Structure formats: C-alpha cells, structure tokens
Amino acid sequence: MLFVLSILAILPLAVLLSRATESVAAKTGDAVGGLLNSTLGNLTELIIAIAALKAGEYTLVKASIAGAIVTNTLFMLGASFLLGGLKHHIQNYNQAGARLQAGLLFLATIALLIPSTAAARGLPNSAEYARALSVVLSVLLLVTYALGLVFSLKTHREVFASAAEEEEGAWPIGFALGVLAVVTLFVALVSEVFVGSVQQAARTFGMGEAFIGFIVVALVGGAAEMATAFAAARKNHLDLSVGIALGSAAQIALFVAPVLVLLSYVVGPKPMDLSFWPGEVAMVLFATLTASFIANSGRSAWFIGVLALMVYMTFATALYLLPDTN
Amino acid sequence: MLFVLSILAILPLAVLLSRATESVAAKTGDAVGGLLNSTLGNLTELIIAIAALKAGEYTLVKASIAGAIVTNTLFMLGASFLLGGLKHHIQNYNQAGARLQAGLLFLATIALLIPSTAAARGLPNSAEYARALSVVLSVLLLVTYALGLVFSLKTHREVFASAAEEEEGAWPIGFALGVLAVVTLFVALVSEVFVGSVQQAARTFGMGEAFIGFIVVALVGGAAEMATAFAAARKNHLDLSVGIALGSAAQIALFVAPVLVLLSYVVGPKPMDLSFWPGEVAMVLFATLTASFIANSGRSAWFIGVLALMVYMTFATALYLLPDTN
Amino acid sequence: MLFVLSILAILPLAVLLSRATESVAAKTGDAVGGLLNSTLGNLTELIIAIAALKAGEYTLVKASIAGAIVTNTLFMLGASFLLGGLKHHIQNYNQAGARLQAGLLFLATIALLIPSTAAARGLPNSAEYARALSVVLSVLLLVTYALGLVFSLKTHREVFASAAEEEEGAWPIGFALGVLAVVTLFVALVSEVFVGSVQQAARTFGMGEAFIGFIVVALVGGAAEMATAFAAARKNHLDLSVGIALGSAAQIALFVAPVLVLLSYVVGPKPMDLSFWPGEVAMVLFATLTASFIANSGRSAWFIGVLALMVYMTFATALYLLPDTN
Numbered sequence: 001m002l003f004v005l006s007i008l009a010i011l012p013l014a015v016l017l018s019r020a021t022e023s024v025a026a027k028t029g030d031a032v033g034g035l036l037n038s039t040l041g042n043l044t045e046l047i048i049a050i051a052a053l054k055a056g057e058y059t060l061v062k063a064s065i066a067g068a069i070v071t072n073t074l075f076m077l078g079a080s081f082l083l084g085g086l087k088h089h090i091q092n093y094n095q096a097g098a099r100l101q102a103g104l105l106f107l108a109t110i111a112l113l114i115p116s117t118a119a120a121r122g123l124p125n126s127a128e129y130a131r132a133l134s135v136v137l138s139v140l141l142l143v144t145y146a147l148g149l150v151f152s153l154k155t156h157r158e159v160f161a162s163a164a165e166e167e168e169g170a171w172p173i174g175f176a177l178g179v180l181a182v183v184t185l186f187v188a189l190v191s192e193v194f195v196g197s198v199q200q201a202a203r204t205f206g207m208g209e210a211f212i213g214f215i216v217v218a219l220v221g222g223a224a225e226m227a228t229a230f231a232a233a234r235k236n237h238l239d240l241s242v243g244i245a246l247g248s249a250a251q252i253a254l255f256v257a258p259v260l261v262l263l264s265y266v267v268g269p270k271p272m273d274l275s276f277w278p279g280e281v282a283m284v285l286f287a288t289l290t291a292s293f294i295a296n297s298g299r300s301a302w303f304i305g306v307l308a309l310m311v312y313m314t315f316a317t318a319l320y321l322l323p324d325t326n
Numbered sequence: 327m328l329f330v331l332s333i334l335a336i337l338p339l340a341v342l343l344s345r346a347t348e349s350v351a352a353k354t355g356d357a358v359g360g361l362l363n364s365t366l367g368n369l370t371e372l373i374i375a376i377a378a379l380k381a382g383e384y385t386l387v388k389a390s391i392a393g394a395i396v397t398n399t400l401f402m403l404g405a406s407f408l409l410g411g412l413k414h415h416i417q418n419y420n421q422a423g424a425r426l427q428a429g430l431l432f433l434a435t436i437a438l439l440i441p442s443t444a445a446a447r448g449l450p451n452s453a454e455y456a457r458a459l460s461v462v463l464s465v466l467l468l469v470t471y472a473l474g475l476v477f478s479l480k481t482h483r484e485v486f487a488s489a490a491e492e493e494e495g496a497w498p499i500g501f502a503l504g505v506l507a508v509v510t511l512f513v514a515l516v517s518e519v520f521v522g523s524v525q526q527a528a529r530t531f532g533m534g535e536a537f538i539g540f541i542v543v544a545l546v547g548g549a550a551e552m553a554t555a556f557a558a559a560r561k562n563h564l565d566l567s568v569g570i571a572l573g574s575a576a577q578i579a580l581f582v583a584p585v586l587v588l589l590s591y592v593v594g595p596k597p598m599d600l601s602f603w604p605g606e607v608a609m610v611l612f613a614t615l616t617a618s619f620i621a622n623s624g625r626s627a628w629f630i631g632v633l634a635l636m637v638y639m640t641f642a643t644a645l646y647l648l649p650d651t652n
Numbered sequence: 653m654l655f656v657l658s659i660l661a662i663l664p665l666a667v668l669l670s671r672a673t674e675s676v677a678a679k680t681g682d683a684v685g686g687l688l689n690s691t692l693g694n695l696t697e698l699i700i701a702i703a704a705l706k707a708g709e710y711t712l713v714k715a716s717i718a719g720a721i722v723t724n725t726l727f728m729l730g731a732s733f734l735l736g737g738l739k740h741h742i743q744n745y746n747q748a749g750a751r752l753q754a755g756l757l758f759l760a761t762i763a764l765l766i767p768s769t770a771a772a773r774g775l776p777n778s779a780e781y782a783r784a785l786s787v788v789l790s791v792l793l794l795v796t797y798a799l800g801l802v803f804s805l806k807t808h809r810e811v812f813a814s815a816a817e818e819e820e821g822a823w824p825i826g827f828a829l830g831v832l833a834v835v836t837l838f839v840a841l842v843s844e845v846f847v848g849s850v851q852q853a854a855r856t857f858g859m860g861e862a863f864i865g866f867i868v869v870a871l872v873g874g875a876a877e878m879a880t881a882f883a884a885a886r887k888n889h890l891d892l893s894v895g896i897a898l899g900s901a902a903q904i905a906l907f908v909a910p911v912l913v914l915l916s917y918v919v920g921p922k923p924m925d926l927s928f929w930p931g932e933v934a935m936v937l938f939a940t941l942t943a944s945f946i947a948n949s950g951r952s953a954w955f956i957g958v959l960a961l962m963v964y965m966t967f968a969t970a971l972y973l974l975p976d977t978n
Contacts, residue, residue, distance in 0.1 A: 089482075099949070103959050106945065110938055110963055114970045117934070125975045136969045144962045151955035156741075159953070181605045282443070286436055292945060293432065293618060297425070301485070303477035307429050310470045311436055317462045318440045415808075608769070612762055619758065619944060623751070627811070629803035633755050636796045637762055643788045644766045649777045 003101040006194035013190065014227035016183045021228050023176035025240055031097060031152055031160045034243025041225040041244075042068075042251050044188040048195065048221070049260055056269040059074060063213035064221075065257050066280040069314065070220035072249035073105065076226050078295070078308030080241035084233030085302030093238040095298030098158045099153070101246035102292040104148055108253035109288045111137045115275040127273075134273035135265075138258030145254035146236070187224045194220055211319040214280070238300060246291060253284075283315050332520035339516065340553035342509045347554050349502035351566055357423060357478055357486045360569025366506060367551040367570075368577050370514040374521065374547070375586055382595040389539035391583050392438075392606040393623035396641065398575035399431065399613040403620070404634030406567035410559030411628030419564040421476070421624035422485045427572035428618040430474055434579035435614045437463045441601040442545050453599075460599035461591075464584030471580035481487075513550045520546055537645040540606070548574070564626060572617060579610075609641050658846035664877035665842065666775055668835045673880050675828035683749060683804055683812045686895025692832060693877040693896075694720075694903050696840040698846065700873070701912055708921040715865035717909050718932040722967060723870035724901035725757065725939040727948070728878050730960030732893035736885030745890040747950030748811045749804070751899035756800055760905035761940045763789045767927040773790040779925075786925040787917075790910030797906035800819075839876045846872055853925030863971040866932070874900070890952060898943060905936075935967050 017037075025033025045068060052061050084091050115130040115137070152160050171179070198220050202212045219226075225244055232240035257274070265274035276284075290311050294304060343363075351359025371394060378387045410417050441456040441463070497505070524546050525593050528538045551570055558566035583600070590598035602610075616637050620630060669689075677685025697720060704713045736743050767782040767789070804812050823831070852874050854864045871878075877896055884892035909926070916924035927937075942963050946956060 090485075103945065103956075106942070107959055107962055107966070111966055114966065118970070129973060129975055132973050133970060136973070137966060140962055140965055140969070142330065144958065147955060147958050151953070151958075156953055156955070159742075177845075202564055233823070284489075290432070293429065296948065301477070301482055303426070303473060303482070304429075306470065306473050306477075307433055310433055310466055314433070314437050314440065314463060317466070318444070318459060321455060321458050321462070323455055364674075416811075550944070608765075616758070619755065622948065627803070627808055629752070629799060630755075630807070632796065632799050633759055636759055636792055638790060639792055640759070640763055640766065644770070644785060647781060647784050647788070649781055 006197060008189055009190045009192060009319050010187065010223055011227075013183050013187050014224040016179060017187065017224050018228040018231045020171065020176045020179040022232065022235075022237070022240070023171040024173060024180065026170040027173045027176075029157075029161055030094075030237070030239040030243050031157070034240055034247045035149075035153075036122065036180065037225060037228055038245050038248035038251050039186040041187075041222065041248060042256055043184065044191050045221055045252070046256050046259070047188060048192060049256065050263065050267065053260060053264055053268050058264075058268075058272050060213055061260060061272065062276050063210070063280065064217055065252060065260070065278055066284055067218035068222065068252045069108075069249045070103070070263075070287045070312070071215070071222060072225075072252070072281050073291045074243050074308050074312035074315075075219065075289065076222065076229055076245040076248070076252075077242065078305045078312060079226070080229050080233040080238070080245060080305070081300045082302050082305030082309060083230050084236065084238055084241065085300060085305055087234055088236050089301070091233075091236060091238045091300045092162060093300065095295065097239065098242050098246060098295035098298070100148065100152060100160070100289075101242075101250045102288065102295045104144065104250040104254055105246070105288045105291060107144060108141060108250070108257075109281075109285050111141055112253075112274055112276055112281055112284060115273055116278060116281045118275070130273040130275045131271050134261050134275070135271075137274060138261040141254045141258045142149035145251070148254075187192075191221055191224075193292075194223075205318065208322055210322050211316070214283075214319055215316050231243065232236060242295075244294070249287075279318075286311065332516055332523060335486065335516045336520060336549055337553075338514065339509050339513050339649065340550045343550050344554040344557045346497065346502045346509065347566040348558065348561075348563070348566070349497040350499060350506065351563075352496040353499045353502075354485055355483075356395065356420075356563070356565040356569050357483070360566055360573045361455035361475075361479075362506065363551060363554055363570050364574035364577050366510040366555075367548065367574060368582055369510065370517050371547055371578070372582050372585070373514060374518060375582065376589065376593065379586060379590055379598065384590075384594075384598050386539060387586060387598065389536070389606065390543055391578060391586070392610055393544035393601055394433075394548065394578045395575045396433070396609050396613045396638070397541070397548060398551075398571050398578070400634050400638035400641075401532060401545065402547040402548065402555055402571040402574070403568065403617065404631045404638060405552070406555050406559040406564070406571060406631070407620075407626045408628050408631030408635060409556050410564055411631055412565065413560055414562050415627070417454060417559075417562060417564045417626045419568050419624060419626065420486060421621065423565065424568050424572060424617075424621035424624070426474065426478060426486070427568075427576045428621045430470065430580055431614045431617060433470060434467060434576070434583075435556040435607075435611050437467055437627045438579075438600055438602055438607055441599055442604060442607045444601070456599040457597050460587050460601070461597075463600060467580045467584045468526070471577070474576075474580075517547055517550075518566050520549075533646065534648055536585045536648050538643070540609075540645055541642050568621075572621070575613075575617075581609050605644075612637065627647060658842055658849060658894070661842045662839065662846060663879075665835050665839050666876045669832060669839065669876050670880040670883045672823065672828045672831040672835065674884065674887075674889070674892070675823040676825060676832065677889075678822040679825045679828075681809075681813055682889070682891040682895050683744075683809075686892055686899045687801075688832065689877060689880055689896050690900035690903050693839075693874065694834040694900060694908055695759055696843050696925060697873055697904070698908050698911070700844060701908065701913065702919065705912060705920050705924065707918055710916075710920075710924050712865055712925065713912060714928050715862070715932065716869055717904060717912070718928055718936055719866035719870035720874065720904045721757070721760075721901045722935050722939045722964070723867070723874060724877075724897050725943045725962050726964035726967075727871065728874065728881055728897040728900070729894065729943065730957045730964060731878070732881050732885040732890070732897060732957070733946075733952045734954050734957030734961060735882050736888065736890055736893065737952060737957055739886055740888050743885075743888060743890045743952045745894050745950060745952065746812060747947065748915070749891065750894050750898060750943075750950070751895075752800065752812070752945045753902045754940065756902040757940045757943060759796060759932075760793060760909075761937050761975070762893070763925055764905075764928055764933055764936060765791055767925055768933045769932060770927070774842065778833055782925040782927045783923050786913050786927070789926060790913040793906045793910045797903070800902075800906075809896060832886065843873055843876075846875075859972065860974055863968070865954035866935075866971055867968050893899075894947075898947070901939075901943075927929050931970075938963065 229241040554568040555567040881893040881896040
C-alpha cells in the first residue's frame with residue numbers, strides 16, 4: 001500500500017527538516033527560521049495547486065487553501081500548545097509576532113468575505129464583479145504581505161526577536177540550508193504521492209469530498225511542517241512553533257491564494273476568483289478570531305491548546321457528517 | 327398573588343445563600359466558591375429543563391438555555407461591574423479566570439452556530455444532519471468542560487487564585503456547605519413556583535413569548551445567584567462575581583445544554599438538537615464577544631458595567647418589541 | 653472649477669484648525685481637545701445631514717453616517733499610525749481611551765445590526781418593528797454616550813490623561829477657542845460647497861452612488877479633522893490623533909445617528925429608522941473589530957497603519973467596482 005510507504009518515507013525526512021530548520025533559526029532568529037520553514041512547506045502546496053489550476057479544478061484549489069489556513073491556525077497551533085504545555089507548565093512566546101500574523105489573517109479573511117458574500121447575494125453581473133474584485137484584492141494582499149515582511153524582518157526586527165538561546169549542536173548555516181533545500185524537494189515529491197494515495201484511501205473509507213479536501217489533505221500536506229512545530233514546542237521553543245503555524249497560514253492567505261488567482265489568468269482555462277463556499281469562509285473567520293483571541297496573551301498552557309483543537313474538531317465533525325451532495 | 331409571595335420568600339434565601347457561598351469561597355478560593363455557587367444555581371435550571379424536555383417543549387428549553395447564557399454574561403456581569411464600580415473607583419480581578427470562561431463560551435458559541443446555520447440553509451437531510459452533529463458536539467463540549475475543570479482546579483490552580491483576603495466572620499466550612507445545600511433546595515422549589523407565576527403575570531401584561539422565555543425567566547431563575555454576585559462586587563470581591571457570572575454561563579453552555587441533548591434520547595419524545603433560532607445564536611455570539619472584550623483588561627470601572635448592560639437592553643428591547651407570530 | 657477652489661480654501665483653514673486644537677489640547681488634555689475637535693467637525697456633518705433629512709433622502713443620510721464611521725475608524729486612524737510611524741519608530745498612546753471608544757462603537761454596531769437584520773429577514777410588520785426599535789435604541793445610545801462623557805471627563809478623568817507635555821508656542825486658550833469657532837464656521841461653509849462639487853466631479857468620472865456616498869463624501873467632509881489628526885501623529889502626539897479618529901466615529905454612531913433618527917419625527921417627511929444596507933452594516937462591524945484589535949496594544953508602528961488602510965482599501969475597492977443598480 002502506497003499510503004504506508006509514504007508515511008515511512010516522510011517520517012525521517014521530517015526529522016531532518018526539523019533539525020535543519022532549528023539550526024537555521026538558531027543563527028537567524030525564530031522569525032526568519034519560521035518564515036523559511038513555512039515558505040518551503042507552502043512551496044509544495046503551491047506546486048500541487050498550480051497543477052490543479054491547469055486542470056481547472058477550482059473547487060479543489062479553494063478547499064485546499066481554506067483547509068490549510070484553518071488546519072495551520074487551529075490544529076498546528078493547538079497541538080503545539082498542547083504538546084508543549086504537557087511538558088512545560090507555562091510557556092511564554094513573543095506576542096508581537098503572533099499578533100502580526102493574526103492581523104494579516106484578519107485582513108485576508110475580510111478579503112475572502114467580500115467576494116464570497118457578493119456571490120451569495122446574487123447581484124447582477126455578480127460573477128464578473130467577483131472576478132474584477134478578486135484581482136484587485138489579490139494585488140492588495142500581495143502588497144500587504146511584502147510590507148509585512150519589510151516590517152518584521154527589517155524596520156522592526158527587534159520587536160519580533162525571540163528570547164531563544166543558542167542551540168547546542170546546531171549545524172553550520174550553509175549545511176543546514178542545503179539540507180533544507182534538498183529535503184524539501186523530497187518532501188514535495190513524497191507529499192504528492194501521499195496526498196494522492198490518501199485521497200483514494202479516504203474515499204474507500206467512505207469520507208465525503210468536503211472532509212477529504214478540507215481536513216485530510218491539509219493534515220497530510222502539512223505533516224512535515226507540523227513535525228517541526230511540535231518538536232520546537234516540546235523544546236520550549238514556542239516562538240518557532242507559533243511562527244510556523246500562524247506564519248504558514250498567513251502566507252497561504254496573503255501569498256499563495258492571490259498568486260493562484262493571478263496565475264489563473266495565465267495558465268487556467270478560465271479566471272479563478274476569491275469567492276469561497278460560505279461554510280469555508282465562516283471556518284476561516286472563526287479560526288482567525290480564535291487565533292486573535294489566543295495571540296493576545298503571549299502565554300500558553302496545555303488547555304489553550306485543547307480549546308483550539310476542540311474548535312478544529314467541531315469543524316472536522318461538521319464536515320465529516322455533511323451529507324455528500326455529489 | 328403568588329408573584330409577590332415568591333419574591334418575599336426568595337429574598338431571605340438569597341441572603342443566606344450569598345453568606346454561605348462567601349464563607350466557602352473564603353476557605354477554598356473564589357474559583358471553587360464561584361463554581362459551587364453556579365453549579366447549585368444551574369442544578370435548578372437543569373431540573374426545570376428536564377421537566378420541559380419530558381413534555382417535548384424543545385423551543386422553550388432552547389430559549390431558556392440561550393437566555394441564561396446571555397443574561398449571565400451581560401446582565402449579571404454588567405450589573406456586578408456597575409454596582410461594584412459605584413462604590414469602588416477601580417476594581418481589579420483575575421484576568422486568567424475571565425479569559426478561560428470567555429474562551430469556553432467562544433467554543434460553545436461555535437458549536438451552537440454550526441447546526442443552527444446548517445438548519446437555516448436547508449441542506450438535504452438537514453434535520454438528520456443537525457441531530458447527528460449535535461450528539462458529537464455535545465460530547466466534545468462535555469469533554470472540554472471536564473478538562474477545563476482539571477485545568478483551573480488542578481494543574482494550573484495557582485493561575486486562577488484571587489487575591490482574596492480571609493473574610494472576617496466566615497462560617498465554618500461544614501456549616502456553610504450544609505446551608506448551601508439546604509437553601510439551594512428551597513430556592514429550587516420557590517424558583518419553580520416563581521417562574522410559573524411570572525410567566526402568567528408577564529402574559530397578562532402583554533409580553534411576547536420570546537421576551538418571557540429569554541429575558542424574564544432567565545432573570546427570575548438566576549435571582550439568587552445574582553444576589554450573591556452583586557453582594558460580592560459591592561465588597562470589592564470581583565473575582566467571585568466574575569466567577570459566578572461567566573462560570574455559570576459557561577456551565578450552561580458546556581454542561582447543561584449538552585447533557586439535555588444527550589438526555590433527550592432517553593427521556594424525550596424525540597431527540598433534541600443544538601440548532602437554535604438565528605436571533606438566539608446571534609445574541610449568544612455578541613454576548614460572548616462582549617465578554618471577551620471586557621475580560622481582556624482585568625480592570626473594571628462603573629462604565630464597563632453600563633456598556634454590558636446597554637448591550638443587554640438592546641437585546642431585551644428587540645425581543646420586547648418583536649411582533650408575536652403565535 | 654469649484655473643486656480646486658474649495659481645496660485651496662480648505663487647506664489654510666485646516667492648518668489654523670489644527671493649530672487651535674493643539675493649543676486647546678495643551679491646556680485641557682488630549683481627551684477634551686479631541687472631543688472638541690470632533691464635535692466641531694461633526695457639527696458640520698450634522699447640519700448637512702439635517703438638510704438631507706428634510707428632503708427625505710434617507711439612503712444618502714445613512715450612507716454618510718456609515719461612511720463617516722468606517723472612514724474615521726480605518727482611514728483616519730490608519731493614516732495617522734502610518735504617518736506617525738514613518739517618523740517615529742514606536743509610538744505609545746493611552747490604551748484606555750482607545751478601548752473606551754472601541755467599546756462604544758461595538759455597542760453602536762449591535763444597535764445598527766438588529767433593525768438591519770430584522771428588516772432583511774422580512775418579518776411581519778418589519779417596517780413598523782424597525783421604526784419602534786430604532787427610537788428606543790436611539791435613546792439608549794444617547795444615554796450611553798452621555799454617560800461615557802461623564803466617565804471619561806469627570807469620574808475617571810485621570811485614566812484617560814495622556815502623557816502630553818506642554819506644547820511650546822501654544823496660543824492662549826481664549827484666543828484658541830475663538831479661532832476654533834470661527835474657522836469651523838468657514839470649514840462648514842466650504843465643506844458644503846466642496847461636497848457638492850465633488851459629487852458632481854465624481855459622477856463625471858463614472859463613480860457609482862455607493863462609492864461617492866460612502867467614500868468620497870466621507871473623505872472630503874472629514875478633511876479638516878484629518879489634517880489635525882495627521883499633524884498630531886507627526887508630532888508624536890498620537891493620543892490626540894486616536895481621540896479625534898475614534899472619538900469622532902463614536903460620536904457619529906452614538907450621537908449624530910440617534911439625533912437624526914429622533915429629529916426625523918419632527919422635520920422629516922416620514923420617520924427614519926436605523927436599518928442599514930447589509931453591506932454597510934458589515935463594513936461598520938469589521939471596522940469596529942479592526943479598531944478593537946488595534947486598540948488593545950497601546951503601541952503603534954507604521955505597519956499597523958498599513959493594515960487598517962488595507963482593510964479600508966478592500967472596502968473602497970468593493971464599493972468602486974459594485975455594479976450600479978440605478
């Protein structure tokens with residue numbers, strides 16, 4: 001069975017990836033380390049999504065975007081808090097970083113909300129309207145993301161610095177970067193096989209389309225990132241975990257999604273817009289509110305993780321039980 | 327008139343209850359004291375609700391659940407802040423406790439939202455879907471509530487400790503617990519009569535069903551708890567007030583409501599689900615957002631209470647003026 | 653062209669206004685200075701709105717109310733943060749003031765939401781219901797606003813005091829107040845001409861009704877206030893900027909809007925209610941959530957301003973591209 005083989009292949013790769021990311025983070029700070037990790041992770045998703053884009057499977061693309069945002073915000077963050085909190089009584093993390101990412105996600109949620117509600121209201125020419133709107137909003141999101149990087153990595157770098165001590169046994173930075181690049185390539189290849197095999201496996205277990213696209217693919221596609229985030233949380237390195245989880249969600253919302261919208265004009269059979277299924281938008285909205293609520297305190301304990309995971313399980317249950325309309 | 331008699335009976339009982347709760351809280355801390363008080367208070371509501379469940383009056387049961395959440399979150403909390411703030415310039419309370427309860431309420435709101443919107447959207451088999459979903463969500467809520475108790479009373483007890491000084495003239499703990507138990511029994515009996523007589527009185531004054539179920543019953547049913555919360559606020563014991571108000575709301579949302587859903591399979595004529603009238607869900611959502619907003623600061627003054635009360639009066643006005651469709 | 657003339661006339665007036673406000677604020681504190689500035693600014697809007705009320709143009713009145721709230725909360729606040737942040741690395745401001753105004757805005761948003769959703773749901777007698785509800789809610793909002801002034805200017809004045817040092821070269825208070833009064837009169841006159849000419853100019857450029865009413869009129873009508881807020885932000889006087897921006901938004905929501913509703917019974921051809929177009933309500937809601945999110949920290953840097961401005965541009969784009977149904 002391909003499914004078991006993929007897991008066996010992805011596990012050692014995830015360990016290597018986690019080790020390399022932490023070595024880079026030890027040199028560059030958690031902000032850059034987290035960014036690097038999520039960028040490499042999302043590169044995979046971008047490549048897979050472009051393939052789906054070419055095939056015109058827009059519903060699948062949108063489900064995987066929304067699913068990745070919700071899974072990173074609730075599951076990856078929640079499980080990091082829970083796993084870290086089971087080992088450490090109270091963990092502190094840099095509030096500024098979490099708040100920045102939550103703010104970016106909030107903006108992106110509004111940008112998804114407008115075309116989606118406009119489409120649902122059945123305005124005259126609503127398809128045309130949603131398409132024109134999506135292009136402008138995509139540009140706004142990309143500009144905001146770029147400015148956010150300038151802000152957190154350049155002009156106000158010191159605000160986002162974590163109190164991370166130099167890790168012992170860190171690899172030299174050049175070697176770590178090389179490992180990161182090579183391993184990411186392998187993860188991308190394995191992930192594609194993995195996602196494909198999981199989708200088939202899920203279907204044979206009688207799971208609906210919505211559950212597979214939103215939950216299963218997102219969980220499996222982010223497996224390597226999650227391994228890194230969880231390991232960091234266990235080592236009381238919560239800044240790195242938060243950076244990967246929320247940073248990855250924000251990157252998908254403000255970079256991957258707009259790039260796909262703009263690319264759809266070049267490679268797709270017809271333009272893609274940002275109008276999502278209302279249930280998807282609602283889940284993204286509540287995931288973002290949960291993240292804002294959590295990010296405000298800068299302190300974590302195991303139960304905060306349980307709360308985020310429970311919100312995630314609420315969504316997963318609703319999708320799992322959803323009567324399949326196909 | 328039964329109405330006047332009930333008030334005359336409930337007042338001295340409320341004073342006794344308040345005194346006994348504070349004596350227990352002085353020994354055990356405000357977290358346990360508040361929990362005990364709201365558990366005993368909600369026990370009454372649970373018993374009344376089970377009677378309504380047997381009779382299959384699900385609309386009434388749901389209105390009383392939502393009404394109790396909104397009334398405790400906005401009215402009891404707001405009036406405590408106002409009454410305490412009129413006597414003390416600025417009052418401090420333990421932020422961690424308020425944030426935990428607000429987080430629990432937030433999760434519960436999401437769990438109410440999903441079946442309710444699903445029912446409103448008219449999916450195929452939506453009744454069946456809402457019912458299956460409600461059972462799973464009820465179990466998730468109960469598990470979360472239990473874990474929340476472990477968190478606040480066991481693993482992270484010190485985070486929720488209030489700076490309460492030993493009260494003078496506190497009763498011995500055994501005597502206080504005995505008084506609590508006996509008085510609660512009387513309150514339950516009187517409340518049932520009270521609620522019945524109030525409903526009749528309200529109808530003769532031309533109040534609509536929605537207003538009676540949501541506002542009048544909730545206010546009257548929580549009278550004894552409120553007396554305790556207000557007295558504590560006047561004594562600058564705001565942690566106890568917040569513990570009773572938000573703790574009671576969270577208990578109804580995460581314990582009473584799910585228990586009623588599960589019990590409906592045993593005692594009810596048909597299963598009850600968690601899908602509420604959209605207006606009820608919206609009020610619970612905004613009450614929770616208000617509580618989150620307020621709970622963030624850990625400081626209170628009289629105007630914060632006014633704000634919460636005004637949100638409550640907005641809801642009460644909307645329900646009072648609602649054209650009765652019966 | 654009247655348009656250019658109006659700008660030439662409004663610019664020196666704005667400079668005088670800004671200077672006079674700061675002189676007053678230097679004596680009375682930023683809370684009173686900001687209140688004075690926004691009251692004089694909103695007086696203009698009130699006068700223009702009463703004229704529209706007499707003509708029965710309720711859609712225009714409502715669009716200008718919602719537009720002014722959103723523009724002040726997102727554009728004026730965001731641009732102040734951006735302009736201040738480009739000069740100063742990190743700026744601090746009094747959290748208590750921002751939180752109070754955000755809380756008032758939150759209450760007002762709920763008060764707009766209820767009649768609007770009731771109208772959208774098509775209840776029996778919904779028009780009558782919305783009208784009765786709007787009158788009671790207007791009274792509640794006015795009472796809350798008055799109590800908020802008592803709270804921030806009287807009972808808890810010290811909480812809202814900013815750390816503003818005495819400005820050099822401040823005008824004597826009597827002279828400054830006189831300048832304020834006279835200049836406001838001129839601004840009101842010029843604004844009316846300005847708004848009229850801009851509406852025509854906008855229409856000839858092919859802008860839709862919604863965009864003109866919501867964005868153009870609000871930006872132009874608030875030009876003088878904005879000049880003051882921006883100048884204060886550049887001088888690291890962020891308390892005054894926040895006081896003008898959020899204070900003005902809260903004043904429109906809790907004072908101007910309810911007064912117009914009540915006045916419509918006296919001067920209007922028929923009563924006006926508080927039910928808005930769903931898109932307007934959604935924008936006000938998200939503007940308020942953004943303000944709450946921002947106000948929580950009490951610290952600002954340029955990117956916070958970018959985020960608020962981007963939310964504003966998202967709304968502006970959605971309105972600009974909206975297919976005109978007239």
